[in-house]
Every structure is written in structure tokens, then in C-alpha cells.
Amino acid sequence: MSDRPTRDDYVAWRTVTTRWRDDDAYGHLNNATYYELFDTAVNAHLYEETGLDVRSLPQIGVVAETGCRYYRELGFPAPIETGLVVDKVGRSSIVYRIGLFQGDSPEAAAEGRFVHVYVDNTVPERPVAPMPDEIRAVVTRLLSPTAAPPP
16 A cells, blocks of 8 residues: 555646656656646636636735655656645645646655745735635635644
8 A cells, every 4th residue: 555645635636738848857857847836736726716816916825835755757748637735724824735647547646745825915025814815715625634624
């Protein structure tokens, strides 16, 4: 039995295409590209689900922490499916997990952790609480069944 995340661990899905330039000299997805995929999965979901340009809100989410566990290689030319789930919704922060899948495997090839902290859009160094209601409404629908309820 594997300890890798599986497709069942995620709530929202998006398929992204890979590009020739995404591969590194060794023929697999460059490490930096994984982080671009995490950022795209989170922000595209927020844009689509809120119907807003999230950059124009009074509070904006900035990345406070990221991480990645690599389980197997990904690369061009096959598309990648991104699975998204939320582990925690705080007063001014959200903890996301993003699974990356390529092909039919039920197990993730990689999983990212991505933390947004909401700050004043005019003074980005200052965290604010609470986050915008529009964002909270969308991300609470992504909560993992094992996550603690939001405050």
C-alpha cells in the first residue's frame, strides 16, 4: 500500500497542457514548472469560482509558503491533471494541497503545499483578517473531509 496521495484526495480538477520548454535537460518537468502549476491551479480556481479579478480585491492572497513532494517524473508531451483541496481556512490564510497526475495512475506524481495569506492590497506587507468573503465562500467548498472547520 502506498502513502502517496490519490485522486480521491482532491476536490477540484483542471487539466493543463505541457510544453516543450517545460522539460529540463534531463527530459523531465523542470522543478520550477511544478510551482507554476500549483500557482495556476489555485488562482485559476479562484478566478473561475468567484467570477472576480482577485487582484482587484481590497485584500489579496500572497504566497507565504510552498513545498513539493516528488514521487515520479512528469514531462512533455502528455497533459497534467491538477487536483486541488484545502486543508485549512484560517481568518487570513488558506492552506492548499495540489496533486499532479499524468496518465491513468490513481497516485499523484507530485503534491504541492501552497499557503496564501491575505494582505491589504495597498500595503502588501500587512496581513489582514478576515480574508474577503468571496474567497472564503469558494475555498470552504474545497475543504478536505479531514480538515478542521474554518473559524
